[in-house]
Amino acid sequence: MEFRIAxxxxxxxxxxxxxxxxxxxxxxxxxxxxxxxxxxGVSVTAFDLDIGVVSEHPAEVAKTGSLTLxxxxxxxxxxxxxxxxxxxxxxxxxxxxxxxxxxxxxxxxMAPEEFPKLPKEDTANLVKISGSTLLEMIKKTQYAISTDxxxxxxxxxxxxxxxxxxxxxxxxxxxxxxxxxxxxVGDFKLKGGVxxxxxxxxxxxxLLDEAPDAECQLGFAxxxxxxxxxxxxxxxxxxxxxxxxxxxxxxxxxxxxxxVSRARVADALKRIALLSAEKSSAVRVSLSENxxxxxxNNPDLGEAKDDLDVAYRGASLTVGFNAKYLLDVxxxxxxxxxTLELGDEHSPGVLHTPGxxxxxxxxxxxxxx
Amino acid sequence: xxxxxxxxxxxxxxxxxxxxxxxxxxLAGKPVIVGGHPTRGVVLAASYEVRxxxxxxxxxxxxxxKLAPQAIVVAPRFEAYVEASEAVFAVxxxxxxxxxxxxxxxxxxxxxxxxxxxxxPGAIAASLRDRIWEQTRLPSSAGIASVKFVAKIASDFAxxxxxxxxxxxxxxxxxxxxxxxxxxxxxxxxxGQLKGLGLGTIGDVADKEEAWLSRKLGPLGRHLFExxxxxxxxxxxPDRAAKSVGARDTFDEDVVGQDALSPHVHSQxxxxxxxxxxxxxxxxxxHLALTYGDFTALTRQATLSEPTDxxxxxxxxxxxxxxxxxxxxPVRLTGVSAHGLDGEAPQFELFDRKxxxxxxxxxxxxxxxxxxxxxxxLSPADVLGDQEDEARAELRGRLGVRKHDxxx
Numbered sequence: 001m002e003f004r005i006a007x008x009x010x011x012x013x014x015x016x017x018x019x020x021x022x023x024x025x026x027x028x029x030x031x032x033x034x035x036x037x038x039x040x041g042v043s044v045t046a047f048d049l050d051i052g053v054v055s056e057h058p059a060e061v062a063k064t065g066s067l068t069l070x071x072x073x074x075x076x077x078x079x080x081x082x083x084x085x086x087x088x089x090x091x092x093x094x095x096x097x098x099x100x101x102x103x104x105x106x107x108x109x110m111a112p113e114e115f116p117k118l119p120k121e122d123t124a125n126l127v128k129i130s131g132s133t134l135l136e137m138i139k140k141t142q143y144a145i146s147t148d149x150x151x152x153x154x155x156x157x158x159x160x161x162x163x164x165x166x167x168x169x170x171x172x173x174x175x176x177x178x179x180x181x182x183x184x185v186g187d188f189k190l191k192g193g194v195x196x197x198x199x200x201x202x203x204x205x206x207l208l209d210e211a212p213d214a215e216c217q218l219g220f221a222x223x224x225x226x227x228x229x230x231x232x233x234x235x236x237x238x239x240x241x242x243x244x245x246x247x248x249x250x251x252x253x254x255x256x257x258x259x260v261s262r263a264r265v266a267d268a269l270k271r272i273a274l275l276s277a278e279k280s281s282a283v284r285v286s287l288s289e290n291x292x293x294x295x296x297n298n299p300d301l302g303e304a305k306d307d308l309d310v311a312y313r314g315a316s317l318t319v320g321f322n323a324k325y326l327l328d329v330x331x332x333x334x335x336x337x338x339t340l341e342l343g344d345e346h347s348p349g350v351l352h353t354p355g356x357x358x359x360x361x362x363x364x365x366x367x368x369x
Numbered sequence: 370x371x372x373x374x375x376x377x378x379x380x381x382x383x384x385x386x387x388x389x390x391x392x393x394x395x396l397a398g399k400p401v402i403v404g405g406h407p408t409r410g411v412v413l414a415a416s417y418e419v420r421x422x423x424x425x426x427x428x429x430x431x432x433x434x435k436l437a438p439q440a441i442v443v444a445p446r447f448e449a450y451v452e453a454s455e456a457v458f459a460v461x462x463x464x465x466x467x468x469x470x471x472x473x474x475x476x477x478x479x480x481x482x483x484x485x486x487x488x489x490p491g492a493i494a495a496s497l498r499d500r501i502w503e504q505t506r507l508p509s510s511a512g513i514a515s516v517k518f519v520a521k522i523a524s525d526f527a528x529x530x531x532x533x534x535x536x537x538x539x540x541x542x543x544x545x546x547x548x549x550x551x552x553x554x555x556x557x558x559x560x561g562q563l564k565g566l567g568l569g570t571i572g573d574v575a576d577k578e579e580a581w582l583s584r585k586l587g588p589l590g591r592h593l594f595e596x597x598x599x600x601x602x603x604x605x606x607p608d609r610a611a612k613s614v615g616a617r618d619t620f621d622e623d624v625v626g627q628d629a630l631s632p633h634v635h636s637q638x639x640x641x642x643x644x645x646x647x648x649x650x651x652x653x654x655x656h657l658a659l660t661y662g663d664f665t666a667l668t669r670q671a672t673l674s675e676p677t678d679x680x681x682x683x684x685x686x687x688x689x690x691x692x693x694x695x696x697x698x699p700v701r702l703t704g705v706s707a708h709g710l711d712g713e714a715p716q717f718e719l720f721d722r723k724x725x726x727x728x729x730x731x732x733x734x735x736x737x738x739x740x741x742x743x744x745x746x747l748s749p750a751d752v753l754g755d756q757e758d759e760a761r762a763e764l765r766g767r768l769g770v771r772k773h774d775x776x777x
Contacts (some may be wrong), residue, residue: 366717
């Protein structure tokens with residue numbers, strides 16, 4: 001194997017691999033990327049047994065072949081190279097020789113045969129989708145994914161094709177839930193929905209962020225998801241399990257509804273949460289006629305309160321919330337105004353864009369003493 | 370001029386009896402006893418009309434009826450008392466967040482920082498009592514002082530339907546003529562001991578040197594010396610900020626042996642657990658406190674494998690600790706307290722994660738019964754005999770409040 005490639009191209013490939021390669025690998029080869037040179041160019045593969053990314057790049061290939069090298073070492077080297085082009089050549093015993101200008105490296109590698117095979121993706125039924133829509137859906141749900149590994153079915157986003165060319169994505173950590181429904185026309189050939197794991201989703205988001213308007217394809221095969229865009233294939237294993245019946249916990253329209261300024265409420269929450277109990281960010285949200293009051297107190301720090309004028313006529317109410325949960329939603333919503341629906345101190349609060357429930361967030365209260 | 374520290378002790382006058390007299394006009398001005406079983410129960414409250422006959426709360430019903438056969442006995446209606454109590458505490462909350470409830474009808478309020486807004490402590494107390502009357506039509510009394518202990522005694526002085534102020538610097542003079550039994554931590558035994566030393570009044574104690582008192586009485590000597598001068602550093606601790614929850618009882622007569630002690634410990638564990646559940650908290654550490662007849666005090670602690678709010682779990686842990694102590698000596702006090710409380714405000718779950726355990730369901734049912742019929746309605750068999758000190762302690766348990774304790 002021997003090829004000449006633009007330094008920036010290889011850097012881009014290694015950046016893509018960065019989030020996937022295992023840092024504390026139980027299998028050392030999972031810390032490596034697989035470099036494969038074919039006539040058409042060079043591909044760089046990273047795989048952690050759950051998520052795999054194959055990134056294809058133009059290169060002048062003098063000799064085809066493959067090799068694996070430490071992803072981190074290679075990225076560190078490539079980041080500091082002096083010139084715009086480099087050559088990489090396989091030496092005996094899985095060594096690699098990297099030359100760039102007068103800089104010269106001999107790098108320890110591992111045999112490509114040891115690199116695990118990625119799941120087959122050619123059976124997937126790929127659907128052309130809008131990358132920017134998928135990106136929006138990820139951004140609007142990812143914060144609600146559970147990080148509690150004992151609740152593994154919640155460690156991902158539920159992807160559920162609906163009627164009328166729409167897809168719903170739902171994430172919850174058991175305390176709050178985010179649901180977004182957008183148009184993603186095409187037949188995914190799914191019965192019900194699938195759960196896309198958190199890590200894979202984050203990588204997908206990074207890839208979409210590179211060029212949201214690029215032509216993208218998404219599909220599902222057996223127990224994995226496949227994402228393709230020009231020069232890139234991503235495969236990931238789905239979470240095997242039953243996503244909870246999320247519809248059950250989304251309240252019907254609440255009786256206590258009010259319109260608030262997204263920015264003003266977010267600012268007030270941030271400044272008041274400074275004095276909330278450590279860790280929990282618990283704040284009290286009190287609603288009375290034309291007044292929304294946010295308070296917090298911490299026996300060790302003191303107490304804080306902020307008042308916002310709102311248009312509200314209805315019963316008074318005080319309910320505790322984790323300010324972080326509210327801020328996550330306010331950050332993910334668009335527009336200047338937000339509709340806030342409340343029940344009582346034990347019932348979930350609901351946030352959405354006024355008149356539009358296609359993106360809905362549900363947050364359970366906390367008991368705030 | 371604002372007091373550096375201002376504490377008001379508010380105590381409702383003959384609370385249960387007053388509620389009954391308010392709700393049943395035919396009882397107004399009549400001797401009323403609120404109590405349970407006529408032969409085995411204890412007096413929960415006695416109206417002022419029956420007090421001249423020697424009837425007071427916590428004495429056995431049988432004795433009360435011998436003292437005042439003409440009294441009208443009324444069964445307790447806890448819901449009504451809880452409702453009235455909530456209205457009273459709502460008034461407290463208008464002047465300060467620093468409220469330490471002692472029972473349904475009694476609390477300390479730290480109004481030091483409220484003086485700028487609401488005026489002098491005496492004026493605050495007067496306004497509180499006025500508003501309590503307006504809201505509930507129930508009489509209350511208040512003691513105002515710069516320390517808790519003096520405020521509490523002052524409210525007794527003010528009863529019924531009055532208030533008594535002991536300005537800073539006048540504590541010692543106010544306390545001096547009072548009998549030593551008014552000091553916190555002085556029961557009949559210590560009282561006898563002090564009398565033996567020629568100390569009949571608080572002033573007598575204050576006149577002695579601290580070193581002399583310590584020599585004669587041990588650690589208690591220093592404590593009594595401080596109190597006799599009107600010094601009491603204890604802060605008003607609102608329940609939500611409490612770092613521990615405890616229940617302890619000083620027995621009328623010393624108790625010997627595990628069999629006789631364990632029902633008390635059991636009852637204390639159950640009371641603590643009920644308070645934990647009410648506050649929505651769980652404890653990881655159980656303390657058992659025990660004081661022998663000679664005032665040697667011990668504490669032992671055990672750490673639980675997981676936080677709990679279950680009384681039986683607390684009891685088993687406390688019993689394990691009790692078993693390791695010398696129980697052949699007479700014991701005057703036991704106490705169970707829960708520490709290592711999970712302080713996080715609990716987050717409600719979107720999905721019901723799991724069905725509540727059998728124990729959780731049982732506790733919830735017991736709590737509902739206690740809420741409705743009073744916590745004497747259902748007790749473990751061994752706790753049944755433990756009625757005397759239960760009566761008031763129970764009420765504390767219902768509200769989830771601390772018992773004052775001089776030794777703490």
